[in-house]
Amino acid sequence: MMHHKAVEVEFKENTVLEVKFQTGEVKSYDMALLFEKHVSLQALQNRNLFLAGRLCGSSGIYWNDDLDIDVETIYEDGTTIRIDSDVLPFGDALCKARARAELSQKKLSVLTGIDQSDISKIERGIANPSVGTLNRIAKAMGCSLVVDFIFEESQDGHKSSVL
Helix, strand or coil: CCCCCEEEEEECCCCEEEEEECCCEEEEEEHHHHCCCCHHHHHHHCHHHHHCCEEECCCEEEEECCEEEEHHHHHHHCEEEEECCCCCHHHHHHHHHHHHCCCCHHHHHHHHCCCHHHHHHHHCCCCCCCHHHHHHHHHHHCCCCCCCCEEEECCCCCEEEEC
C-alpha cells in the first residue's frame, strides 16, 4: 500500500481542509462527509476547534484525543485542486529509492553523515539539497544519481522543461 505524506494543511471555510502532499498534489476535503459515519467528528463544526487542528508528522491531522483523520483518507477521497510545482519530485524518488534499498532514514543518516531530520526534510520536499548531497545519499544507497531535463509539449504547443 502506498503511503502518501502530507507536508502542509490549511483550514478553509466551514470544515474544508486543503492538504499538500509530498508529490505537490493539493487535495481539498470536507470533513462534513464523515459526520454521518463518525458522529464525534460533528464537533468540528465548532470553528475554534476546527482551526485548532494540526498536522502530526506526515500521516494525520489531529484535533484532540478523539478527533483525527488519516491523510490517506484525504488523498483517496479528496479532490485534487492543483499541483504545486514547488515540491521537488526528487523527494518522492528518494523515499522510494531508500525503501527499495531497505534503509531507514536513521540508517541512511549513519551511512551519509547527514542528519536524519535533514533526510526527512528532503523527502518531504521542504529542503533543497545540493547535487553533492544527493550524490552522497545515492552512493550510500548503492545507486546512481541521474538528473535529466525532458521537454514536454504543453497544450499551446510550446515546449517546457521538466526535471
